[in-house]
Amino acid sequence: MTTASTSFIDRRTVIDWLGIVPFMVFALAFLIVPTLYLIVGAFFNPAGEFTFQNIVDLFSPSIMGAYWISIRVSVASALGGGLIGFFLAWAVVLGGVPSWIRSSLLTFSGVASNFAGVPLAFAFLATLGRTGLVTIFMRDWLGFNLYSTGFNLLSFFGLTITYMFFQIPLMVLILTPALDGLKKEWREASEILGASTWQYWRMVVLPILWPSLMGATLLLFANAFGAIATAFALTGASLNIVPILLYAQIRGDVLHNPNLGYALALGMIVITGISNILYIWLRSRAERWQK
């Protein structure tokens, strides 16, 4: 007791800080240090010397190609999912459909946004694969051979529409509260001032909604960018997206340079990190209107 009272640090303060030590140790050991290890490793060569060569090597055609496909799939599925998700959220909030549709859509979105990974790939193979339900239905009943049009589920387009299955519901879940925040009074006020529906949307709704829309789209983008299981089960290793390249690198050093693998991981962190930071910033702007 005497040591505690004579020391400058209050004993209670020490206990206070001890309380979150287990959490901090866990976060450091299993989240922060492993990630930092890769980030630091990206700036060294196998001999242990500091270098920017790995970052430069990321810009080789094969690696850039992988980033480019990944970005395209993520952007396309985020925009496509965002657009359909927005219209769905709009329909249940402002479209005047019965309220049971709203509650079932939200429940279903909670399930579907979590239905990703390997089973999602199976579902789309069973639906749009060569012997899938829709493919066969179109062939037998409409006389239309989907695969003769050059369509292939195991491709950029196929992966995009598969990802949209979890992107659409995620957009619905994020945007519904934002649309709920549009006050009736704003519409009435703009109507009294003589605004058309178009003007109301362009000059009132969009300026209020754009942080939510942009933020949600960025979140969808990051969501698709980091996903691997669906793509892996759908296309095997044939579609060269970044997570699959990284998977192959972890398994068998396909880049023939471990530190280049770290740089590949760093690139992923930078892309998902930037989109998440922008998302958080935009969300804080959006929340101003939802109070």
Next chain:
Amino acid sequence: MKAHKIFAWIAIAIGAIYFFVPLIGTFEFSLRMRRGVYSLDAYQSVFTDAQFRATFGFSMLMALVTIVVGMLLIVPTAYWVRLRLPQMRPVVEFITLLPLVIPAIVIVFGYLRLYNSSSWIPFTGSTQGTNVLLTFSYVTLALPYMYRSVDTAMRTIDVRTLTEAAEILGAKWPTIMFRCIFPNVMSGVLSGAFITFAIVMGEFTMAALLNRPAFGPYLQLVGANKAYEPSALAVIAFAITWLSMGLIQLVSRVGKLSPSRP
């Protein structure tokens, strides 16, 4: 009917097609194993597969251990931050969101470099060690969901008053924690637990790269080698997700019915 109402119904129709056709397609495909007639052969083939039972059991056990370990870590932390370290709240919240920012494959890549058999802490040197590391990786993945649901539940109770009341009645820390705080945030603990269950059951990346025989890698293996079983497995996986989400809805509804505190 107004134009915008028609437009709303069109949007609903497109959404319904997008959601339901793949599910119907999967279900229909899973019944096609016997030529010419619909049958449950694919399901029978799945359920009689010893690998299925082994990997399903393994993932289920992993999910349970993950939930217990995760909650023992997160509930006391969330409680402590609310009670004593409110200034650390943004930091803790930020850390719990990191697993949504850093892709799972990057995290497990770091593990494999940091905890391999020739490192200081050779988790992957033994099967038991790898299982422990896999559990911790799942806790990490579930961190955002667990923390958010527990913290939301904690917002509805007055942590300070509860603690003071328990202290005045002579309760020690374990009693306060397990007989006072845990029961009061049970709705949050349970919804966090169910979503964790759904995540762990379908998880592929961590288990595949740590070489553990979990359900996710098994799904991928079946998908690469069989025709009809994958659809049956997808139906089963979807049922698991539905069950978990349904239970969350149920728990949150029960939580709302119980008398609210200031």
